[in-house]
Amino acid sequence: MTVYKRMMYILLAAALTAVLLIGCGKKKKASEDDLVGDEEVSDVIATLDGYDNSEGKEDGDENVPVIAAEEIKDPYLEAVDRAAAKGLPAPPDIDVTSWEYILASADHPLPDGYAPPDISHVGSREIPCDSRIADALYSFAVDCQEAGNEVYLSSAYRSYSEQKSLFDAKVEDYGYEEAARIVLPPGTSEHQTGLCCDITDIYRSPKTPSVLEQTETFQWLNAHCEQYGFILRYPEDKQEITDIIYEPWHFRYVGKEAAKYIKDNNLCLEEFLALYGVE
Numbered sequence: 001m002t003v004y005k006r007m008m009y010i011l012l013a014a015a016l017t018a019v020l021l022i023g024c025g026k027k028k029k030a031s032e033d034d035l036v037g038d039e040e041v042s043d044v045i046a047t048l049d050g051y052d053n054s055e056g057k058e059d060g061d062e063n064v065p066v067i068a069a070e071e072i073k074d075p076y077l078e079a080v081d082r083a084a085a086k087g088l089p090a091p092p093d094i095d096v097t098s099w100e101y102i103l104a105s106a107d108h109p110l111p112d113g114y115a116p117p118d119i120s121h122v123g124s125r126e127i128p129c130d131s132r133i134a135d136a137l138y139s140f141a142v143d144c145q146e147a148g149n150e151v152y153l154s155s156a157y158r159s160y161s162e163q164k165s166l167f168d169a170k171v172e173d174y175g176y177e178e179a180a181r182i183v184l185p186p187g188t189s190e191h192q193t194g195l196c197c198d199i200t201d202i203y204r205s206p207k208t209p210s211v212l213e214q215t216e217t218f219q220w221l222n223a224h225c226e227q228y229g230f231i232l233r234y235p236e237d238k239q240e241i242t243d244i245i246y247e248p249w250h251f252r253y254v255g256k257e258a259a260k261y262i263k264d265n266n267l268c269l270e271e272f273l274a275l276y277g278v279e
């Protein structure tokens, strides 16, 4: 082979390599673009739907996450959209199925036999509550007291059977309908979650909203509750949604993040959870 011919072969080989490299580069770019355009993604899905795995090819594997991302909508982004539709800022990025957000009401009765996983006793009266809120409840009450207020923790956790006895006693005195207005039927009271607490200045029976809301204890609790992760669960202006009378003594733990958002935006728990699709 002459030197000239050898040179020609080397040049030809170099040119072929260059063409192949450019070709590959283009292919790579095109497949990246495929992941962006919706049409292209559905083509990928269509191809994979018809993909026959029996040949043992593994080429399709890298595309599997694309399908997953396409099919599963991010629930948090949906919550952001729902909030925006109501003119609200982005809500906290929370797992709405976590224990802090358990809803107990006539429309959302607790599962049969529900009880907190662990019970702690708080304050000098050692009232029982869900252990997970014990520290927060204790700080909330003690700080209120240290601010110069009287504090009486009257009731936090009530078991299904305690709620049933309370309810049955009222039914005997007043009949079912009237009783249901005063005490919630068993399984529908938030007290069965152990995540709330009735807090007043002194022992009060009956609890009268117009009297309680005037107390300095309530004023302090209402002004600071979100700092401890609590909300006023049954506000006066949300009675049509909660279906519970105004209770300026019933505070519910939801965690600091949710409590702040709920308070800042004047929501009740039902409205807050609806942002995450809980209806």
Ligand SMILES: [Zn+2]
Pocket: 191, 196, 197, 198, 249, 250
């Ligand atoms: Zn209560």
